[in-house]
Structure formats: structure tokens, C-alpha cells
Amino acid sequence: MTTDLEDVTDRLTMCLASAASTVPDEPPEWDATGRQSGPTARRGKSSLVLMAPALAVAAALVVVALTWSPGQAASTAQAQLISATRRTISAGTARVRITATTTGGKPSTATGVVDFATPSAEFSYPSGFSVVLIGDQLWDTGYPTTRLPDGATRWTHEGTPPSDALGRALQPDTTPSALLTALRSATKTVSYLGTGTVNGSRARHYRATIRTVWRADVWVAREKLLEVSVHGPSGTSTVLYYDFGVTAAIRAP
Amino acid sequence: MARSRFGHRNVPGRLAVYVPVTRAAPANGFLMTRSSIYFEEVYRAHWAPLVRLAFALSGSREVAEDVVHDAFVRVSTALEELDNPAAYLRVAVVNGVRDRHRRVQVAQRHPAAPSGPAPGPDLDETWEVLQALPERYRSALVLRFYADLSVEDVARLLRCRPGTAKSLIHRGLKKLKERLDP
Numbered sequence: 217m218t219t220d221l222e223d224v225t226d227r228l229t230m231c232l233a234s235a236a237s238t239v240p241d242e243p244p245e246w247d248a249t250g251r252q253s254g255p256t257a258r259r260g261k262s263s264l265v266l267m268a269p270a271l272a273v274a275a276a277l278v279v280v281a282l283t284w285s286p287g288q289a290a291s292t293a294q295a296q297l298i299s300a301t302r303r304t305i306s307a308g309t310a311r312v313r314i315t316a317t318t319t320g321g322k323p324s325t326a327t328g329v330v331d332f333a334t335p336s337a338e339f340s341y342p343s344g345f346s347v348v349l350i351g352d353q354l355w356d357t358g359y360p361t362t363r364l365p366d367g368a369t370r371w372t373h374e375g376t377p378p379s380d381a382l383g384r385a386l387q388p389d390t391t392p393s394a395l396l397t398a399l400r401s402a403t404k405t406v407s408y409l410g411t412g413t414v415n416g417s418r419a420r421h422y423r424a425t426i427r428t429v430w431r432a433d434v435w436v437a438r439e440k441l442l443e444v445s446v447h448g449p450s451g452t453s454t455v456l457y458y459d460f461g462v463t464a465a466i467r468a469p
Numbered sequence: 470m471a472r473s474r475f476g477h478r479n480v481p482g483r484l485a486v487y488v489p490v491t492r493a494a495p496a497n498g499f500l501m502t503r504s505s506i507y508f509e510e511v512y513r514a515h516w517a518p519l520v521r522l523a524f525a526l527s528g529s530r531e532v533a534e535d536v537v538h539d540a541f542v543r544v545s546t547a548l549e550e551l552d553n554p555a556a557y558l559r560v561a562v563v564n565g566v567r568d569r570h571r572r573v574q575v576a577q578r579h580p581a582a583p584s585g586p587a588p589g590p591d592l593d594e595t596w597e598v599l600q601a602l603p604e605r606y607r608s609a610l611v612l613r614f615y616a617d618l619s620v621e622d623v624a625r626l627l628r629c630r631p632g633t634a635k636s637l638i639h640r641g642l643k644k645l646k647e648r649l650d651p
Binding site: 221228229230 | 508509512513516517520524525530541595596599610611614615639642643645646649
């Protein structure tokens with residue numbers, strides 16, 4: 217390219233970069249039925265708000281993604297994570313603490329227990345919103361929580377969430393095939409980053425890329441998963457596993 | 470759009486979302502399915518880069534956002550099956566802008582008036598000259614110098630041979646220079 221054209225190339229590049237900078241980073245709230253209208257588009261808070269527990273679910277998916285990677289030669293780091301994940305599942309049950317933070321928002325934390333074998337899970341937030349999952353059946357308390365005349369919490373059976381059961385998502389050991397479809401290509405990059413301390417335990421730190429939008433930091437201690445953090449454009453969610461083998465009596469409400 | 474109590478958006482082909490519909494809902498008071506999580510993340514990660522690309526290609530923010538929205542609508546039903554949704558979306562956006570341009574040409578016999586940003590002094594002249602270039606030259610230049618694609622990738626997106634893409638880029642730059650420095 218001649219020097220003359222290099223000049224015009226520079227000018228063009230600057231012009232395009234300048235034009236691009238006028239587009240905000242934040243998208244308008246997604247609406248499949250209508251058109252957004254640029255930076256002045258109506259923005260709901262839900263998009264950000266929605267992502268916090270969603271990322272928590274994504275964290276659980278990472279476990280599955282690491283466990284199953286057919287057709288791929290596992291790297292050493294990936295093999296170590298697979299081994300840790302299998303040992304975690306073998307433990308049968310665990311308590312979980314899910315901390316989700318949306319971008320620019322405050323963290324919220326749910327606690328509960330997961331039975332990897334049944335599969336089932338129950339967890340609740342300080343607000344009172346609670347969820348029970350058994351297989352692919354879902355119950356929740358709704359929000360705000362309502363009380364029955366006898367003082368008991370009113371639960372609603374939501375049935376099976378269509379197509380992608382949250383229950384499956386939260387049960388990383390049970391129906392991985394449904395999740396594999398989405399995550400198979402996500403775990404090509406797993407790397408070992410060193411050691412650190414998490415929740416008072418010395419742990420090995422791994423990082424995996426989930427497709428192009430999620431990055432997962434996985435901490436392994438005593439040959440089991442200790443913590444899985446998923447970072448996405450909307451925020452970060454961290455799932456801490458502890459008290460493996462705890463008694464879990466999860467029943468339909 | 471029909472909604473269940475939990476805001477399940479019953480859109481055919483769309484991904485299920487469970488959201489408490491009350492405005493007072495806490496940040497933790499909802500559930501989403503895996504597919505919708507993934508869609509939201511892809512949307513949030515790629516919306517801005519795609520609108521910027523479409524804006525550079527079309528010269529119009531309105532067209533850019535429309536085209537990008539259409540691309541996301543198209544991808545939303547098949548996202549799980551795509552290994553590289555970003556690449557798919559980029560192709561959809563480039564094609565969408567080009568289709569728009571053709572439709573406008575046919576309908577009005579002149580290109581849509583650019584409605585870009587309030588341009589700075591340098592952006593003003595270069596931007597206007599760029600937008601006045603024939604569509605194929607403009608697309609080639611934007612894909613090469615904004616999207617930073619290789620000549621081969623530009624050719625793939627413009628559905629031409631690499632030699633043709635190279636020629637479009639070179640001649641596009643020459644035209645740009647001639648019009649900027651007559």
C-alpha cells in the first residue's frame with residue numbers, strides 16, 4: 217500500500233473508531249416483539265436484575281461441561297477438573313452457597329443443599345423466595361411470599377420448565393446430555409493458574425472459557441470442587457460447595 | 470405476549486424465562502432457564518460491537534439497531550446449536566445491512582440519508598465521504614479497517630473472491646482519498 221493510501225487508511229480508521237464510540241456499551245432491554253430505538257430506548261432494570269441467579273445456574277453448568285467432553289483429548293488441567301468433578305458427584309450431597317452480583321449491583325446470596333443422585337435441590341434467599349427442584353419438577357414460593365391461613369408458606373408447583381429444565385441445570389451429574397449440547401464446545405480452554413486460599417482452604421485454581429461470553433474460575437480442594445465462579449457480561453456468580461455428604465431430605469412441598 | 474404468573478414469555482420459538490412480574494421483586498426472586506441465560510449473555514456481549522459494525526456499514530444508527538435486532542431474533546431460536554454465535558451474528562448483520570441498502574435503492578433510487586452521530590471535525594468529512602461510496606466499497610473498507618478482518622474473511626462475507634475483495638479495498642481507499650483530497 218502506498219504512503220498516500222496509508223494516510224487515508226489512518227484517517228478512515230480514526231473516523232470509524234470515532235463513530236463506533238458513539239454507540240453505548242449497554243444494550244437496550246431485549247424485546248423480541250419490538251424494535252429498540254437507540255440510546256433513548258426504554259430500559260427496564262430486569263435485564264440486569266435477571267442475570268444474578270442465572271449466573272449461579274451457569275456455574276453449575278460448568279461442572280457438567282468439565283465432566284463431559286466427548287471427542288476431545290483432555291488436557292492435564294481439564295483431566296484434573298474432570299476427576300475433581302466426579303469425586304464431587306460421588307460425595308452424593310453438598311450444601312451450596314450461591315452469591316450472585318450483577319454488574320454495578322449488590323451481591324445476593326442463596327443457601328441450600330443439592331442431592332446429586334436424586335437429583336434434587338432446595339435453596340432460598342434472605343427475601344424468603346425459595347425453590348425446590350426434584351428431577352425436572354419445580355416448586356417455588358413466589359415473591360412476595362404468601363402465607364396460608366395456618367401460617368404455612370404457600371408453594372406453587374410450576375411443573376416442568378419448558379425445554380430447558382432448571383432442575384437439570386442445577387443437577388450437574390444427572391442429565392448432562394441436555395447440557396452438553398450447549399457446552400460441548402465451551403471447554404476447549406482449561407488452564408491451571410496456581411494455588412490460593414478459598415474459604416479457609418488451600419485450593420487449586422483453574423480457569424475455563426465457556427463459549428465466548430462466560431469465564432469460569434474453578435477452585436479445587438481435597439480433590440473435590442470447592443468453588444465455581446462464572447463471570448459474564450452481566451455480572452458474576454459464585455457457588456461454594458461445602459459439607460459434602462450432608463443429610464439431605466428434599467421433598468416436594 | 471402471554472405471560473404466566475412468573476413472566477414466562479410464551480413466545481413460539483423463544484427461550485423460556487421465569488421472572489417474577491412484580492416490580493418489587495428482589496434481585497434474587499426469579500429463575501431463568503439455561504437457554505435464556507445464554508441468550509441474554511450473548512445479547513449483552515455482542516449487541517454493542519454489532520451495532521457499531523452495522524452503523525459503520527449503513528451510516529445510520531436506526532438502521533444499525535434494526536438490523537442487529539433482526540439478527541438476534543433470527544439467532545434466538547437456534548443459539549444452542551451454534552458453535553460460534555458471534556460469527557453467525559456478524560454475517561447476519563452484514564447481510565442485513567446490504568439487504569436494507571438494496572431495498573432502499575430499489576424503492577427510492579437513492580441511498581438513505583445517513584443519520585449518524587454529531588460528528589467531530591475529522592469524522593464529519595471522512596464519514597460523509599465513506600457513506601457516499603458505493604455500497605460494496607464501503608462494506609469492504611469497514612470490514613477490513615473497522616472489523617479488522619483478513620482479506621479472505623472480507624471476501625467470504627461479501628461473497629466474492631479474495632482478489633475481488635482486495636481490489637475493492639484498494640480501489641475503495643483510492644476513491645476515498647480522491648474525494649477527501651481532490
